[in-house]
Amino acid sequence: MTNKNPVFCALDTPDSALALDLASKLKGHVGGLKIGLEYFMANGSKNFSDFSKLGMPIFLDVKLHDIPNTVAGAISSLLSLEPDFITIHTSGGAAMMEAAAKAAAEAPRKKPKLLGVTVLTSLDSDDLGQLGQDVITVRQVKRLALLAQESGLDGVICSPAEVKMLRDVCGPDFILMVPGIRPSWAASGDQKRVMTPREAVDQGATHLVIGRPITGADDPVAAADLIADEFPA
Numbered sequence: 001m002t003n004k005n006p007v008f009c010a011l012d013t014p015d016s017a018l019a020l021d022l023a024s025k026l027k028g029h030v031g032g033l034k035i036g037l038e039y040f041m042a043n044g045s046k047n048f049s050d051f052s053k054l055g056m057p058i059f060l061d062v063k064l065h066d067i068p069n070t071v072a073g074a075i076s077s078l079l080s081l082e083p084d085f086i087t088i089h090t091s092g093g094a095a096m097m098e099a100a101a102k103a104a105a106e107a108p109r110k111k112p113k114l115l116g117v118t119v120l121t122s123l124d125s126d127d128l129g130q131l132g133q134d135v136i137t138v139r140q141v142k143r144l145a146l147l148a149q150e151s152g153l154d155g156v157i158c159s160p161a162e163v164k165m166l167r168d169v170c171g172p173d174f175i176l177m178v179p180g181i182r183p184s185w186a187a188s189g190d191q192k193r194v195m196t197p198r199e200a201v202d203q204g205a206t207h208l209v210i211g212r213p214i215t216g217a218d219d220p221v222a223a224a225d226l227i228a229d230e231f232p233a
Contacts, residue, residue, distance in 0.1 A: 005031035005228050006201055008177070010211030012056050014042030020050050022220060029224040032057035032084070034209055043131065048081050057084040058176070059209070063117050065089035068099035075103040075114075082110040087157060090116035090144040094151045101152030113155065113175060116148035121159045121180035138162055145170055155206065160195030167204030180207040183227055198230040 009030045011019040016039070023033050033056050035048075040062055040128040051058055051193060060083035064071045088100050097116060104114050115140060119128065129135040141162045146169065148156050155175025158166055163176055170176075178200050197208055210227065217223035 004231065005029075006205065006208050006231065007197070007214075007224065007227055008032040008034045008057070008207055008209050009214050009224065010034040010036060010061075010179075010209055012036055012038045012211050012215070014038055016043050017049045020047065022215060023026045023051055023054055023056070024222055025221055026214070027054050027056060029228065030056075030214070031207070032059060034059040034061050034211075036061040036081075038061065038065040045081055052082065055069075059083065059085040059087075059207075060112075061085075061087045061209075063087050063089055064100070065092045066096070068096045069090075071096050072099040072103040075100050076106070076111075079104070079107045079112070082107075083112050084110075085115055085175075086112045087115050087117055088153075090118055090148045090153075090156065094147055097151035097153055098150060112152045114153075114158050115175060115177050116144065116153045116156045118144040118156050118158050118162070138165060141153075142166065142169060145174075148167045149174060160200045160203070160205070163195075163200055163205050176204060177209060178205040181208045181210050183210075183213050183230075197227050201231065 007030045009026055011023060011033055013019050019039055033051060066076050100114055106110055119137055123133045125137050128137060128140060133140055141158055145156045145166050149170055155177060157177050159180045160178055163178060166176055182196050183196055191197055200208055214220050214223045
């Protein structure tokens with residue numbers, strides 16, 4: 001596949017050997033790798049360089065959320081890994097996001113792009129109401145995304161349902177990394193706001209996060225290629 005492939009495969013496993021084996025097989029079949037909390041909490045930065053050596057973009061999805069000084073320090077601590085993307089929670093507020101952006105800008109070599117988590121794709125309006133937030137999900141996402149943009153972040157994580165709206169209000173250069181992507185032949189699982197890969201890209205998604213439809217397939221490479229076939233070469 002070419003570098004136009006927007007798919008980041010989610011390596012959601014604590015098993016470093018399994019994750020690296022899968023990543024090696026998927027090289028050239030997906031556009032990048034997502035390393036999330038399940039892997040990072042089990043392994044930390046151990047073996048991270050092995051993924052980097054594959055030459056694929058790496059999305060470090062650690063969803064940082066704390067006071068500004070702590071989040072800035074965490075970003076600084078991650079810079080030596082040289083990931084392409086790092087996530088923080090937009091609900092941490094403007095000061096936290098600004099501190100994170102400042103820390104990222106001080107990268108000695110490769111500056112990571114910071115992406116703000118808006119509303120998790122496992123949440124819907126009922127869930128937001130229970131949390132005391134705006135029950136109109138798209139309105140809450142818009143508010144948080146604009147705050148992230150004003151605070152110096154490079155983009156946000158959003159569900160497919162908000163892609164078109166955010167592309168319109170945030171402009172063409174704002175990164176939209178989109179989970180909740182399910183091919184028509186895959187089950188939606190615990191994601192409540194889902195869309196097919198091609199639909200999401202057509203509406204303005206920059207990158208797509210896809211896990212179980214690839215990693216849970218009998219043949220992950222064949223599944224990745226089937227998804228990639230939806231996009232122009």
